[in-house]
Amino acid sequence: MEYFYLEERALLAEGNKRFCFQHPDDSGKCIKVKKRKDGWEENLIEWFYLKSLSFKKKEVPCLVKCYGWVSTNMGYGVVFDKVVDEDGSDSLVLKSFIKEEYEELSCETVLEMAEELKKYCLKYSVAVTEPNEKNIMVRKDASGCKLVLIDGVGGREGLSIKNILYILFPFYARRKTKKQFLRFEKKIKIWFN
Template sequence: MLILEDKDFIAKGSERACYLHPKDNNKTVKVTYENNKREKNKQSQKEISYYKQLQKKGLKNWKHLPQYFGEVKTNKGHGFIIELIKDYDGQVSKSFAYYLKENDVEKYKRELEKYKQYFIDNCIIFNYGMMPKNILLRKNSETDFDLVLIDGLGDVSHFTLPNKIPYFARRRINRRWDKFVNKYLKK
């Protein structure tokens, strides 16, 4: 069992909390916390399942997703381990929402285009949890950035069979992308 301490706490969403891995400062542990209004965290189950599908599919390019390292039992509940997204200077990357408050979305147009193309090229489905606060902007240098989805991976639809066919998966990605842009990036 992995012991997570309060000093290792990074962030908390509506159902899950993230902790720095106590034995590896390049990894983080996501756990469903108690009293989150749900007995089981379907979000974590779907995300873990989707990460496993990507691994089975042989995904080599994790540029826009944190790499997945498996499930773990912790003193705070069941969790899973993913890469901790850091900037070139070693600092934990900040959310895309943070940078959108400082700068206009136009500054990140190139990064957004590469980000969308990554999902299309790899047929990676994201859900409606993809919003600026669930995307980190990783600084590779002062002028080079990557967007990294840390929450909202996988499909929450009941009918997911079309996602296995690239043509239909890309159509779903494009529709969700348009909703994402219209809801969060247009003023």
């Protein structure tokens, strides 16, 4: 297994349970490592879920690609694609995008982007367990802005039977996604009021 030394200056983002670092050898990738003890479990759930999708030959355009495990000075981590805009610059998380573009952005535009993301997730039976302004990035390209899920898929309650059900029963994953996106859409409306 490859070993990487992660430096504090390479920290890209910090969630409740995990840190996300720039991959030391590949500018197009990042490494998620545990911040708290249960962060390792979240890495395991996400890796297992995304690998199950790739095993089913599902290349989902609204999800970051997962490459597998590496060893780091902060423990084991999982390597993912880094979300970048068409011009190569780092994409923004939805929260920062809305803050930066608030004057020109309408609630309807963000709701349309969320609807497109939801359609992809339902089409590919992706279990979205926590869509929020920190788990979604906005990728800009010539055709406009697209939302990309970087976290909050496959489960969040720790290792449980639900995680397996999302994999084995696509209707169960879709049901979870529909329920979570109803909450997410309400949240978007609140941001703009």
